[in-house]
Amino acid sequence: xxxxxxxxxxxxxxxxxxxxxxxxxxxxxxxxxxxxxxxxxxxxxxxxxxxxxxxxxxxxxxxxxxxxxxxxxxxxxxxxxxxxxxxxxxxxxxxxxxxxxxxxxxxxxxxxxxxxxxxxxxxxxxxxxxxxxxxxxxxxxxxxxxxxxxxxxxxxxxxxxxxxxxxxxxxxxxxxxxxxxxxxxxxxxxxxxxxxxxxxxxxxxxxxxxxxxxxxxxxxxxxxxxxxxxxxxxxxxxxxxxxxxxxxxxxxxxxxxxxxxxxxxxxxxxxxxxxxxxxxxxxxxxxxxxxxxxxxxxxxxxxxxxxxxxxxxxxxxxxxxxxxxxxxxxxxxxxxxxxxxxxxxxxxxxxxxxxxxxxxxxxxxxxxxxxxxxxxxxxxxxxxxxxxxxx
Amino acid sequence: xxxxxxxxxxxxxxxxxxxxxxxxxxxxxxxxxxxxxxxxxxxxxxxxxxxxxxxxxxxxxxxxxxxxxxxxxxxxxxxxxxxxxxxxxxxxxxxxxxxxxxxxxxxxxxxxxxxxxxxxxxxxxxxxxxxxxxxxxxxxxxxxxxxxxxxxxxxxxxxxxxxxxxxxxxxxxxxxxxxxxxxxxxxxxxxxxxxxxxxxxxxxxxxxxxxxxxxxxxxxxxxxxxxxxxxxxxxxxxxxxxxxxxxxxxxxxxxxxxxxxxx
Ligand SMILES: Cc1ncc(COP(=O)(O)O)c(C=O)c1O
Numbered sequence: 001x002x003x004x005x006x007x008x009x010x011x012x013x014x015x016x017x018x019x020x021x022x023x024x025x026x027x028x029x030x031x032x033x034x035x036x037x038x039x040x041x042x043x044x045x046x047x048x049x050x051x052x053x054x055x056x057x058x059x060x061x062x063x064x065x066x067x068x069x070x071x072x073x074x075x076x077x078x079x080x081x082x083x084x085x086x087x088x089x090x091x092x093x094x095x096x097x098x099x100x101x102x103x104x105x106x107x108x109x110x111x112x113x114x115x116x117x118x119x120x121x122x123x124x125x126x127x128x129x130x131x132x133x134x135x136x137x138x139x140x141x142x143x144x145x146x147x148x149x150x151x152x153x154x155x156x157x158x159x160x161x162x163x164x165x166x167x168x169x170x171x172x173x174x175x176x177x178x179x180x181x182x183x184x185x186x187x188x189x190x191x192x193x194x195x196x197x198x199x200x201x202x203x204x205x206x207x208x209x210x211x212x213x214x215x216x217x218x219x220x221x222x223x224x225x226x227x228x229x230x231x232x233x234x235x236x237x238x239x240x241x242x243x244x245x246x247x248x249x250x251x252x253x254x255x256x257x258x259x260x261x262x263x264x265x266x267x268x269x270x271x272x273x274x275x276x277x278x279x280x281x282x283x284x285x286x287x288x289x290x291x292x293x294x295x296x297x298x299x300x301x302x303x304x305x306x307x308x309x310x311x312x313x314x315x316x317x318x319x320x321x322x323x324x325x326x327x328x329x330x331x332x333x334x335x336x337x338x339x340x341x342x343x344x345x346x347x348x349x350x351x352x353x354x355x356x357x358x359x360x361x362x363x364x365x366x367x368x369x370x371x372x373x374x375x376x377x378x379x380x381x382x383x384x385x386x387x388x389x390x391x
Numbered sequence: 392x393x394x395x396x397x398x399x400x401x402x403x404x405x406x407x408x409x410x411x412x413x414x415x416x417x418x419x420x421x422x423x424x425x426x427x428x429x430x431x432x433x434x435x436x437x438x439x440x441x442x443x444x445x446x447x448x449x450x451x452x453x454x455x456x457x458x459x460x461x462x463x464x465x466x467x468x469x470x471x472x473x474x475x476x477x478x479x480x481x482x483x484x485x486x487x488x489x490x491x492x493x494x495x496x497x498x499x500x501x502x503x504x505x506x507x508x509x510x511x512x513x514x515x516x517x518x519x520x521x522x523x524x525x526x527x528x529x530x531x532x533x534x535x536x537x538x539x540x541x542x543x544x545x546x547x548x549x550x551x552x553x554x555x556x557x558x559x560x561x562x563x564x565x566x567x568x569x570x571x572x573x574x575x576x577x578x579x580x581x582x583x584x585x586x587x588x589x590x591x592x593x594x595x596x597x598x599x600x601x602x603x604x605x606x607x608x609x610x611x612x613x614x615x616x617x618x619x620x621x622x623x624x625x626x627x628x629x630x631x632x633x634x635x636x637x638x639x640x641x642x643x644x645x646x647x648x649x650x651x652x653x654x
Contacts, residue, residue: 001521014490014517016447018542018567020549159453160443172446177568179544276491277444279517289465290495292443 001027005193007313013192015279019172022179027194029099034201036098043094050123051086052079053205057213057370062340063353067360069367072222073343074210074238076374083346083375084206084234085116089185091202093120096183103127103182107171109136109164109230110301110348111143112375113187118152120185128152131171133163136300143379161294164230164304168278188231189308192279196308200236207241210370218368226251227372228351229269229322230301232308234374239320249321252311253351255297256324264296267324268307269315277306283315298327298383299347301375325354331387333357334377346375347383393536394483394511395559398434399594404653405611406434408596409646410487410621412455413438413472414464416628420635421459424628425476427639431646435483435511436476437598437619440469442489447516449571451622454629466492466501470508477509485512485538485559498526502533512536512559520553527556538562541587543579554591560616561587563597572622573600576609584613604652611653620649 001024005011013023033039047053055075064071076084089106096104104121105128108114114130121128130147134156137144147154155174160166168191175184186195189203214222225242227235229252242248257265265271268283275284277292285293285305297303314320330347333354338344345353352371359369377384392400399406409428414421425436441456441464448456464472466488473484486505493501493515505513512535515526520539530537536559541550544567554561563584566577577600587595597610598619607618624642631637 012522013519014522015519016516016542017519017540017545018447018564020519020521021544021546159450165444169444169446173449173569176447177566179567276494276517278446284491286491286495288495289467290442290491290493291460292491 001193002031003027003193005197007310008316010280010282010312011193011196011309012281013279014276014281015192016176018176019179022175023192023194029095030194030198033095033098039094039098043091046090046094047205050080051090054209055079057210057217060341063337066336066340067356069363069365069369071356072368072370073373074206074370076206076234076372077343077345077349077376081112081116081119082378083112083116084203084237085113085187086119087205087237088187088199088202088233089113089116089120092185092198093124096126096185097124099183101181101183104185105129105131105171105174105182106185106187107131107164107167108187109167109303110299110379111136111140111147112301114154115143115146117185118147118150121152122150129155131155131157131167131174133167134158135162136164139383140300140379163295163300165292187233189233189236189310190231190278190280190282190306196280196310199233200240200310203233203237204240206234206237206372207239210238211241214370221245221248222368222370224249224251224367224369226253226352226355226369228253228302228348228374229307229311230304230348231306232311234372236308236310238372243319250314250319251355252320252322253355254322254324255299255302255351256326257296259326260324263293265324266295266297266303266305268305269311269322270324280306280309282309282312283307298330299351301348302351323355325351325358329354329357331384334384335388344377345373346377347380349374393558395536395594398483399616402434405615406596406617407432407646407650407653408435408437408617408619409433409624410437410439410619412441412452412459412625413469414441414459414462415455415625416458416632417462418464418468418472420638422472422475423635424638424642426479427643428646429480429482431643432650433482433646435485435617437485437487438473439487440466440492442492445489447569449569449622451572451625451629452570455625466496470504473505473510474508481509483511484509485514486510487514487516490515490518499529499532502529502535506533506535510535512538514538514540514562520549520556523556540564543567543583547586547590550587550590554593557593560594560596563587563595563615565597565599565601568599570599570622572602572626576601576606580610581613584615588614604648607649608652618653
């Protein structure tokens with residue numbers, strides 16, 4: 001490996017020897033093509049005409065009135081596939097193509113990254129296999145169908161806790177025996193180096209665009225930038241545009257599940273401790289002997305006991321702050337936001353909105369908060385219906 | 392000379408190295424099985440500490456990890472287990488762990504405690520030679536031997552680096568993949584062992600997928616100093632969960648047949 005992939009003490013590439021050459025290969029491919037004019041031109045073209053970039057920054061006026069300060073929404077929910085995941089899938093998929101790989105594999109939680117990868121597999125004519133925990137297959141069934149419609153094979157993973165963590169385990173295991181022709185299209189800004197670096201790179205247009213839009217639309221930088229954090233890709237994407245703007249407060253919001261006083265949550269940065277999981281040194285949810293704990297969250301996309309290493313670094317350095325909100329708070333804001341804006345937010349993204357609701361009454365009216373609306377909530381409608389049956 | 396090198400040098404055949412997950416299916420049965428293996432002629436033991444997310448392992452060992460954890464096995468208890476084993480017979484014991492377990496225990500303390508329990512080497516499945524620096528000082532301070540993996544896709548350059556850092560043996564992974572039984576022996580064993588031998592005379596033990604006495608024999612003929620058999624043995628436990636005595640008789644019969652093939 002050329003680089004160490006470290007963010008302070010965090011990150012690295014803690015993987016079995018058999019995967020090292022594969023990671024080296026991807027690192028080299030990325031270094032070769034990231035600045036290649038043909039590659040960047042093709043990615044730019046597809047980002048515009050296939051995925052739908054740039055996305056708007058929208059002033060959510062009625063929701064702003066409710067919370068008492070100004071809320072702007074970065075509309076990643078409008079992208080093809082319904083979430084920010086396409087940014088990364090397109091970038092890495094194109095990289096795989098330029099590297100001459102014929103097959104894609106990916107893990108998925110909510111199914112959004114699986115769907116994004118399946119779309120790109122179809123677009124580039126690559127054989128695609130998606131690993132998904134059996135619990136998630138059941139709760140995100142519509143996305144499973146969409147993946148299959150795109151021609152992907154969906155492998156239901158029944159090991160361990162049957163969620164995202166186990167899907168990653170099985171994708172890694174599969175990869176060890178197929179590294180020759182298969183590109184592992186990792187879905188979040190976590191895992192072993194070089195994935196955190198690559199995923200951040202392909203998600204960074206969110207932050208670059210948002211910063212420019214703030215200046216264009218209201219003539220200054222926002223006071224707060226917030227995003228939900230599962231593995232951390234949408235959050236690092238938007239944060240990356242503002243990291244050097246010290247006055248901009250960066251807030252990541254995790255899944256507090258049934259509450260931080262229970263064990264049923266996935267608030268890794270808020271309550272976890274430093275460990276090594278899925279190739280990275282980072283915060284993890286674990287018991288005192290180092291066994292990884294089971295997580296729980298209404299939102300499948302956040303239901304993960306680890307987090308991208310750069311977020312661990314941003315937390316420890318104090319540059320970003322991380323909080324958790326509960327399932328109930330998320331359901332409340334899901335309903336409120338949909339009613340006040342006519343936009344159905346993904347349950348994942350609703351976590352960031354719920355944190356804003358908690359700031360109600362604490363901030364001056366002129367405060368501007370930018371929220372990354374990482375995805376749309378169509379996939380979550382039946383889950384919400386189960387928790388809050390409509391009269 | 393280290394414990395491993397000494398043993399391999401004096402043995403007139405390839406060493407028989409069975410693998411168990413410590414505490415599978417429970418602590419006492421696990422200990423009885425290890426004793427069974429020792430009595431059947433095991434030269435070295437490879438023992439694993441169960442982990443919640445064993446990415447280098449196939450389904451058989453994953454299930455063994457779950458059984459052992461559910462029966463209460465922990466890293467601290469695993470070290471006690473090693474002490475009991477080496478008290479029973481002081482043969483070399485190599486440990487296979489995932490990094491997070493020793494990271495939480497404290498790397499230095501873990502290596503010291505394992506050494507005090509009579510252990511010989513620690514192989515960290517998810518720590519490559521690139522990060523060996525994270526454990527090397529602790530291993531050296533505890534005077535443990537070092538073992539690292541080489542896989543069929545490891546470059547010659549890396550093999551040299553790995554060999555230089557090895558004082559125990561080179562854990563040679565027979566195939567591209569995870570642990571688990573296979574019907575055929577990987578055709579990569581012969582060329583890989585030959586390639587490693589071009590760079591070093593450190594001992595070579597081959598593992599992953601070795602499932603029959605015939606496989607073991609082929610591995611020995613390829614020039615390996617030791618044959619590591621994991622999933623095939625662990626499967627005797629899985630297949631006989633209601634009968635510890637059947638686990639033992641099948642393990643014993645199998646290991647004796649492997650020993651026969653190696654002799
Ligand atoms: C809409 C949406 N937002 C956020 C996430 C969480 O991932 P990350 O933290 O990598 O952005 C997911 C994951 O599935 C998602 O679907």
